[in-house]
Amino acid sequence: MSQLLRIRWAIASAIAPRPVINCNRCGGVKPYRCSGKFRVNANGKRIDAWLIYRCTDCDNSWNRTIFERCNRRDIAPTLLAALERNDPTLVRHYGFDAVALRNRVGRIEECPEVTVRKEPLDGRPECATALWLELRLDATTPLRLDRLLAGDLGISRSRLQAWEERRLLTVEPGGAKALRRPARDGMVIRIDLSGQADRDAIVSCARG
Ligand SMILES: [Zn+2]
Numbered sequence: 001m002s003q004l005l006r007i008r009w010a011i012a013s014a015i016a017p018r019p020v021i022n023c024n025r026c027g028g029v030k031p032y033r034c035s036g037k038f039r040v041n042a043n044g045k046r047i048d049a050w051l052i053y054r055c056t057d058c059d060n061s062w063n064r065t066i067f068e069r070c071n072r073r074d075i076a077p078t079l080l081a082a083l084e085r086n087d088p089t090l091v092r093h094y095g096f097d098a099v100a101l102r103n104r105v106g107r108i109e110e111c112p113e114v115t116v117r118k119e120p121l122d123g124r125p126e127c128a129t130a131l132w133l134e135l136r137l138d139a140t141t142p143l144r145l146d147r148l149l150a151g152d153l154g155i156s157r158s159r160l161q162a163w164e165e166r167r168l169l170t171v172e173p174g175g176a177k178a179l180r181r182p183a184r185d186g187m188v189i190r191i192d193l194s195g196q197a198d199r200d201a202i203v204s205c206a207r208g
Contacts, residue, residue, distance in 0.1 A: 002130040002194060005123035007206055009152070010136045011183065015111035016095035019053060019104070025060040031109045032062050034095040038083045039063060045072045049083050051094050064104065066094060096139035112143040116152055118208030128203050129194040137185040145171065146179040149189065154205040168192040 016034040023030040032053035041048040047070050050063035066083070067075075082090045094100075102108050121134075146157045157179075163169035164179055171178040172188045193199045 002192065003123060003127045004130045004132050005125055005128035005203060005206070006121040006132040006134070008119045008121055008134045008136060010117040010119060011114050011138075011141070011148070012117075013096060013111070013137075013139045013141050014113040014115055016092075017098040017101055017111070018056070018109040019062070019064070019101055020107040020109055021062060021105055023055045023058065023060050025058045026055060030055050030057050032056065034091070035061070036088070036091050036095070037086045038066070038091070040080070040083050042072070046070065047072055047075060047080070051091070064094075064101070092138075098140050110140070110142040112141060112147070114141055114143055114148070116148075116208070118152075118206070120207055125203050125207060129192070129199070131189070131191040131193060131203065131206050133189040133191075133206065135183055135185065135187040135189070137183065140182070140184075142182050144180055145183045145187070145189075148183045149179075152205060152208075153202050155202065163191065168195075 018031040018033055020029055020031050022028070023032075033056050035052040035054050037052050039050045039052055048068050049066040049070075051066055053062045053064060054060065055062070072080075079090075098108060098110060123132075146160050149155075149160055150157045160169060160179060164171075169179075169189065169191045172190075173186075175181075193202060196202065
């Protein structure tokens with residue numbers, strides 16, 4: 001009987017998506033990085049707020065509109081205060097919203113770098129013969145599932161592929177080539193380790 005070890009991987013993108021836009025200072029199309037800062041302009045009762053991006057080549061700035069000509073009384077004071085102090089959670093909220101950014105500028109670059117926080121749920125690691133990994137992502141990432149698993153389990157991508165072919169590894173929701181697609185929030189990966197000699201090392205990597 002397999003002893004299941006369940007672990008949640010909380011995955012956070014390390015670098016905010018970058019709009020690829022025309023830089024009027026460089027004179028070409030360039031990726032702009034998120035500066036982590038807002039600009040708030042209060043003109044009487046009207047308030048504008050932007051998230052500032054900077055050209056990766058020349059540091060020229062581009063303002064991404066958060067809201068425009070908004071009546072002060074329609075903005076929660078806590079939101080305004082968070083904008084004014086460049087609250088990191090709020091920067092992350094807007095900065096990592098790849099869908100909204102793509103809708104705004106058309107073309108963006110997404111970086112595959114992530115940090116993974118591993119939270120054991122249940123099961124005993126010393127006698128685990130199967131892994132159950134639940135992925136939790138706070139934003140989309142272009143990072144392929146096989147690259148994530150290979151890096152964080154300390155094994156090769158070809159070995160993952162072989163496991164999948166032998167149904168020792170399954171992905172839910174799966175579909176063809178799930179390993180080659182980007183990791184997504186809510187994915188569950190199940191791996192049968194019962195026949196693997198280096199099981200302890202893999203379990204140790206999986207737990208972090
Ligand atoms: Zn530039």
